[in-house]
Amino acid sequence: MSPTPSPADAPATDDAFAPPRAQTQDVDGRTWAVASGCWTTLAMSTRPAWEALAKDLAALPPADDRAWDLRPIGQLDHIGAQLLWEHWRQAWPATIELSPQHQAVLDQVAKFTVATPDEPPKSLSDRLHALAHHGPRAMVVLRDFVGLIGQLALDLCTLARAPHRAPWRDFSGHLYQFGATALHITALVGLLIGVVLAYLISQQLRNYGAEAFVVNILGLSLIRELGPVLAAVLIAGRSGSAITAQIGVMRVTEELDAMRVMGIPHGFRLVMPRVLALAIAMPLISLWTSMAALAGGMLAADAALGISPSYFLSALPRAVPISNLWLALAKSAVFGVLIALIGCYFGMKVKPNTESLGRGTTSSVVTSITAVILVDALFAVLFKGIGFRG
Template sequence: MPTDSPMPAEAQEAQGTQPRVDEREQAGGRWAVASGRWTVLAMSSMPAWTTLSDSLKGVPAQQGRPWDLRPIEQLDHIGAQLLWNHWGQAWPARLEMDSQHKAVLDQVALYTCSPPVEPTVTFAERFRHFAHNGTRMMFVARDFLGLIGQLVLDVGKLLRAPLRGPWRDFSGQIYQFGTTALPITALVGLLIGVVLAYLTSQQLRQYGAETFIVNILGLSLIRELGPVLAAVLIAGRSGSAITAQIGVMRVTEELDAMRVMGIPHGFRLVMPRVLALAITMPLISMWTSMAALFGGMIAADLSLDISPAYFLSALPRAVPMSNLYLALSKSAVFGILIALIGCYFGMKVKPNTESLGRGTTSSVVTSITVVILVDALFAVLFKGVGLR
């Protein structure tokens, strides 16, 4: 029968250096005695950590229990933090230890921070916080509705006292938004009409329905593509200009100077731009549709031998006048929305160049998105108007 061999010296030394806590009878009662090496290296192995955890659970931190740390061979900040947390971050009533261990424990006790206690928030406090701060979408809706309401009041003020209106600004904005935009809108409309006519002619030729190109081009360009294309161009051209103009006035503190002098922002800045785009957008939309129809007529003549005379004579029969009225009213709504969005983001610009660039970009993206959404809404609401 094999006999139990004595434990090797290395194993005895490793077991003696493991950190642990025991209860011992000493002078004055039962003491909690910590021994071994309370360092990261000694606690790094899983058996050592398990043994230390079990021994700490066996010696809970009770009020009035004395502790003896003199048998500890080595103590670093991790071991001291473990002891400090086990004591409930408070010194025991009686403590015996060496001076070097006391210096480490003093540092840990000095710089240990307790986690913040989350305050209990009632439903009424949450509701009050939401009412004051809310979500960003609610703030945007509130400010945008306030801008629309101020516009209505300014238009009423203009109707009561027309002679005091900013007519010079109004005429300048019409020239800036309308006249200077005619070349680019005509060029883009012409090219769109040519492309649409060539693509459509390839399909109609297969079925011998070449004459229906007048119906397709007339309805698509006059009713949908003309107003939307003009609105997208104006949103990128004039909407960004409105935001940049008002934003620069914010950066150079001209808006603050106007407020000090008693000049209302809505009456002198917002209203002229909104009315100018409300008038010019239907005209630009009709101009873009005419350019696109001209390009489509030329392409139809070259690809399908549809003469311009037949094209012009068949167009009124293919496209009822209600489509033109719908397109003009839709373009006016587009112009009002583009101007309002441009003015809103211009007013929200902060006095720095980074905010100016971000506001201009947001203005263009928002304007184009709103134009497409409103166009889809018009298409659903007036799906039975102008179609035979």
């Protein structure tokens, strides 16, 4: 490179730990970027040295007319050269002064560094290809789930035609496991939710002198929405995962294959009893949870607002129409059917290994909770005009 006016030569250092620096100098009306120190991995390994160098480089934007003087650099390895090359945006500066050994290192880096082009936006063909790759998987899941629902409908017809053939012992066992054993945890959670809601609502109603409306807010929100949804979420995490794990273990231990060999239908003996049990237990658990939440809210309203339990109980039927209770029970039954079907579906899809069993159980819980929230939103939209006093 042709000699050009440059800053005064700075003495190069051989200290391997000399921190790298990059500063500006003005010479003959032109701004030079002067690099000094050791641009090596060892010198940049400490956090203070790296932060100082990053600050120096941030103050030196890679303008095209900026001149660089690299002669004060004591040592330059490929890491330091790569850092400079990337700072220059993989292009040589218009003016540069450097020693032959530094020139060789930078030439090597520039030769083998390939600029990564920006990813082009996806075209229509790319999007169609992605849909063709992932679409069949979604269609297979939808097909299998619809097939599970259809088989359940056929099994219910078989049950109505020949009730003596139904697995009533399995049904009663599932009803006990899904319903009776869940009463304590749902009651505790519902009670605490009611207390928390009552205290939060009381803080706002007291500001407007509307303490009596705590009955309306608690009754409508707990009976219509929070009670069924809260119970469904708890049952999805408790019973939905248990259904998937039970059927998944049967897949791992090849019990499902043995049932198929003996001609025992999976849907009639495994799916239908669980779906019926949750369809019956879920409305009762929802009602139980709402009652516990209302009891907690009633106690908290008495403590925070001075509303007596007798007034609370007498005002509750007037504040909350009975149609809200029927709506809550109906959608709780739908929640129970969904949770049982999703749990059975993921249990049937478990592969004969423990890793697939854990993954299927997790997917079952997440899918069940998501489905419960979506269906609850659908019920809220469809029945938005029911259960409110004009």
